Structure formats: C-alpha cells, structure tokens
Amino acid sequence: ETGVTQSPTHLIKTRGQQVTLRCSSQSGHNTVSWYQQALGQGPQFIFQYYREEENGRGNFPPRFSGLQFPNYSSELNVNALELDDSALYLCASSSNQGLFFGEGSRLTVL
Amino acid sequence: QKEVEQDPGPLSVPEGAIVSLNCTYSNSAFQYFMWYRQYSRKGPELLMYTYSSGNKEDGRFTAQVDKSSKYISLFIRDSQPSDSATYLCAMSAGTGANSKLTFGKGITLSVRP
Numbered sequence A: 001e002t003g004v005t006q007s008p009t010h011l012i013k014t015r016g017q018q019v020t021l022r023c024s025s026q027s028g029h030n031t032v033s034w035y036q037q038a039l040g041q042g043p044q045f046i047f048q049y050y051r052e053e054e055n056g057r058g059n060f061p062p063r064f065s066g067l068q069f070p071n072y073s074s075e076l077n078v079n080a081l082e083l084d085d086s087a088l089y090l091c092a093s094s095s096n097q098g099l100f101f102g103e104g105s106r107l108t109v110l
Numbered sequence B: 001q002k003e004v005e006q007d008p009g010p011l012s013v014p015e016g017a018i019v020s021l022n023c024t025y026s027n028s029a030f031q032y033f034m035w036y037r038q039y040s041r042k043g044p045e046l047l048m049y050t051y052s053s054g055n056k057e058d059g060r061f062t063a064q065v066d067k068s069s070k071y072i073s074l075f076i077r078d079s080q081p082s083d084s085a086t087y088l089c090a091m092s093a094g095t096g097a098n099s100k101l102t103f104g105k106g107i108t109l110s111v112r113p
Helices: none
Strands: A005-007 A010-013 A019-024 A031-037 A044-050 A053-057 A066-070 A076-079 A087-095 A099-100 A105-109 B005-007 B013-016 B018-024 B032-038 B045-051 B054-058 B061-066 B071-078 B085-092 B107-112
Touching: A005 A087, A019 A087, A019 A105, A031 A076, A044 A066, A044 B061, A076 A087, A099 B032, A099 B045, B005 B085, B013 B018, B018 B085, B018 B107, B032 B061, B045 B061, B071 B085
Parallel strands: A010 A105, B013 B107
Antiparallel strands: A005 A019, A019 A076, A031 A044, A031 A087, A044 A053, A066 A076, A087 A099, A087 A105, B005 B018, B018 B071, B032 B045, B032 B085, B054 B061, B061 B071, B085 B107
16 A cells, blocks of 8 residues: 555546546655556656656656645646557655555546 | 666566566666566556665565666565566666656566466
C-alpha cells in the first residue's frame, strides 16, 4: 500500500479531446510526479510538482499540463489528445525512502 | 545511447533458480538506484532502494551497485512463481524535489513451477 490513489482507473477518449487525471498522495509528501508508460516501455517522466510549483519537466509538449493543490493532491491535464497518448499514466509521491507509485490511469485514445 | 539500458528479455527460469537482472547507465550524476516490480496492468512497486555503491539485501532480494562501472544488478534467490512480473531498474540524481527517475525498459521474468 503506497498511499497514492489515482482516478479514474480506465478511460477511453477520442482524438482531439481533453482529459484530466487525478492523484491523491500520502499525507506529508509535498512532491508529486507524473509519468507516462507506453506498452512494453519503462515509465517516462512528464513533470514534477513541489509545493504547488512545477519543478522539472520531461520531454513532453505544452499540451501536457498539471496542477498541485494545497493538500498536495494533483491533476494531469492533456489537451488535443493524439493516438500516441494511449498509455498508463502514473502518479508518484516522494519520500526519503524512494518514489512510490499509484496503480495508474489507463488512457486509450481512439 | 540511452541513459539507462536494461538487459532485454523475456527471461524464463525454473522455480528455485537464482535470477540476475542487470542495468547499465551513462549519467555519472545518478546516485540513487531503485528496482521496481510491476505486475500486469498495475503500478510499479518499489522493491529495493540504494544509495551510491555497495550491496543491499532484503530477504531473497539483493541489490548491487557499482558506480565505477555504471552497472547495477538485482539478484533473486530461490525464485518463486509469484516473482513472475516485469522488473524495472530506475535511478535518480537526488531525492525529494530532485527525484526525477530515469527508468530502464524493463524485463519480463517468468518463473516456471
């Protein structure tokens, strides 16, 4: 049990639509990260939020955006969905013992 | 060259075998090294977390880091069918707010009863 919960677990969208994914992290963990895991690949870093500010971004276009709230929960928003955005989206919270992931939100873009 | 390379799979072993999983990396700034286990359609589960070079043991699992060779390994002793999963190596240059992880591609392990 990592204490990181994500919603929704599965969703299907069509190309061009927008999606919002949500994450609730463990109490006291003020850093949250988002990763994209395509089928058969390792997770790829999208961005990280620390105390409500973006603190590092991977090689993803601006249509991937995020928010972190005062209670350290977080959202990932993706606009203008493309077929290649189909993946498992993982949220993770950080502690001095490592990075702990939620179960992910599986997005399918048709 | 990718920052993190992981031995390609899949890997199939009989129950009770010793399994060796390996990764190499190119970024000298990496100081924190992790192994994750991921069951099908689930999120990665942190198995081992080590800092810098050396060995760390936890039950049937041993993690080794050789920073001079930029090489990390995970050993699984007395492998069980329940160990069948995808194993991902990951590493970062820092912790907390600097904990961006770079992952290997993962290797799928199957332990045959």
